[in-house]
Amino acid sequence: MQELVGKYPEDSPSPCLLPVLKYLLRIRTSITGRINRNLKEIAKLADISVLLSMCCVRHSWASTAKGKNIPISVISEGMGHDFETITQIYQASLDNVAVGKGNYQILKDLLGF
Structure with a gap:
């Protein structure tokens, strides 16, 4: 070397x-x-x-994999992350987005807009 x-x-x-x-x-x-x-x-x-975009495709793949209960280690490797903690942080942010979208749908139905 x-x-x-x-x-x-x-x-x-x-x-x-x-x-x-x-x-x-x-x-x-x-x-x-x-x-x-x-x-x-x-x-x-x-x-x-x-x-x-590539970013959108990668995130969609990871979201779909998580939804199919694919192990975090496999998702992490598929994303090219060096550490599973990176994938876990990323997936936690996806969970927040999903919760936000769910809340929006509920409020939309409740408030009729």
Whole structure:
């Protein structure tokens, strides 16, 4: 490992330990952008008003997995999280959104608006 790190000078203009990481990040960003554009086109063709994106797709997958009682460890791995606690925090926020939507529906029915 030291031999590999030693190939790159400490005063390198790249903020990355290994400059290739910066290149890989650009590729990932480019691919995500292309997927997001395609998802928006799909939504438009399907007359879906929800803004589709990779983030939306990931969250939908995690929500569906949780609803099917898939273990948190599997959901965490599927999301690419390093720690299950990240997934647990994320899913707790989803629970809050679901509660908010439920409350809205109840109030809507009660108040007739």
